Amino acid sequence: MGKEIIKYHNDMNKVSFAGFKEKELDLFFSICQKMKDKGTNEIVFSFSDLRKLSQYSNRSIERFYSDLDRVYKKMLELNLKYEDEKEIRRFVLFSRYIIKKDEQIIIIKASEDFEYILNKLIGTFTKFDLVDFVSLKSVYSKNMFKLLKQWESKKNVKYEVQILREILGVPSKYTTSNFNDRVLKPIMDELPKYFNDLCLEKLKTGKKVTHLKFTWSSRKEEIKEVEKIEVEISEKLDKVIKKGIKNRFLAKLLTVNNIEKLLKIFEENDLIKGLLWAYKEVRQDISTLEYLIKTIKTGIEKKEKKIIVKPTEKIENIFDKTFEE
Known part of the structure; x- marks a missing residue:
């Protein structure tokens, strides 16, 4: 499969996808990739295209129906918020989401409030190859991947531990040991392939780790090119x-x-x-x-x-x- 570039407003990175499983994230961002720059027009996807784009390997069509339905249910629960100096607004992503089993298509329409996330993007956007995203196995690696991609030009970012846990959707019951083993370990196992020389530095306030700093570098072939x-x-x-x-x-x-x-x-x-x-x-x-x-x-x-x-x-x-x- 060739490159399938997805691009969206950085506001999407403030949203926690807590509760989404790995394949559900793949389906969600595959949908977003296909809806890029389509405005609020109604878009029709074939099941075969969506399965291919998200690298959905399970052959059961009933399982596919179920996953599509579950993705939409979880999308309705996402906490999307827009705020400027004049107002605070919360909204749903899509105004229409229809799964047609007999025709094996899905019909989707973005809500007017959500339109700015995927359309007419200038300056403040995150961009990455969907092929790389769906190849990741850990749900935490997937979520961290898109967060780091926002800072690709600077190649470093620092997060407060508690805020990062919330964005990554880490269960509140996870102890520090759980967080290290089940969240940070898969991230540092999988992401260096996509972020050269990726390093994680744990920053302390007193004796407590309060911030995590990620840094990486350009690959040799990237350094030769003018940015x-x-x-x-x-x-x-x-x-x-x-x-x-x-x-x-x-x-x-x-x-x-x-x-x-x-x-x-x-x-x-x-x-x-x-x-x-x-x-x-x-x-x-x-x-x-x-x-x-x-x-x-x-x-x-x-x-x-x-x-x-x-x-x-x-x-x-x-x-x-x-x-x-």
């Missing part, structure tokens, strides 16, 4: 950026790095408006990103003026009346 930064944008913004580059005073500042920074500051529609204004108005060198940000803000705040032309027929009527008199 590539991916920033996904809409076609509309892409056209505006290309137009802006034609202004020689803006061109040197419209780099991938700077576009990523601008998207963290401005909503896309505001950025489009501000860049269009800058393209028309800037006629001198802009040397810093800070100056460009001020220029974009000025463009956003400018109110659009329109000249309304009166219909020519009314003007002609006036002339007609003048000549008649």
Whole structure:
């Protein structure tokens, strides 16, 4: 099987998949992979495609029905939450989930609240190969795998022990010894294959281990390549950026790095408006990103003026009346 890249908003990594078994996680993320960039459109999966993608080996069709149903039941129990400065919102993942046994298909539709997790991703996303994910055997390895992938560019991350236990879905009854043997051991057995030189450091506060720090390094073949930064944008913004580059005073500042920074500051529609204004108005060198940000803000705040032309027929009527008199 070739690469099957899955990409989702980092908010998904805040969700605990406690109670999900290994194959249920494979099915869930296989569904997410197929729904990437499909918006809230209704999507139809064939059983055969889903089984292949998730490497579902059990041949019993009744078992497959049961696992699909159990995955949805557990999805309904997931605690998904969105929060900004204005509101806190909790929501379900899918507004429709139908298993058609006779046609051997599954029909799924993402809820409007969940749409941002899988669509129009810019900057803050986690990306990995689903093939690697489903090949992992431990449920804790699978969950840790996606958490580490969020920090692939930095190659280090530190977690408070209690928070990590909650995210990984570790039973509260697990002692420190259980946690080391049943959770950390399989993680450190399986994940070094995907994270070069993976190390786990236990950090103490006094005599108690309170934090776990994971570090890893680039593989030799990765070091030879210039690091590539991916920033996904809409076609509309892409056209505006290309137009802006034609202004020689803006061109040197419209780099991938700077576009990523601008998207963290401005909503896309505001950025489009501000860049269009800058393209028309800037006629001198802009040397810093800070100056460009001020220029974009000025463009956003400018109110659009329109000249309304009166219909020519009314003007002609006036002339007609003048000549008649």
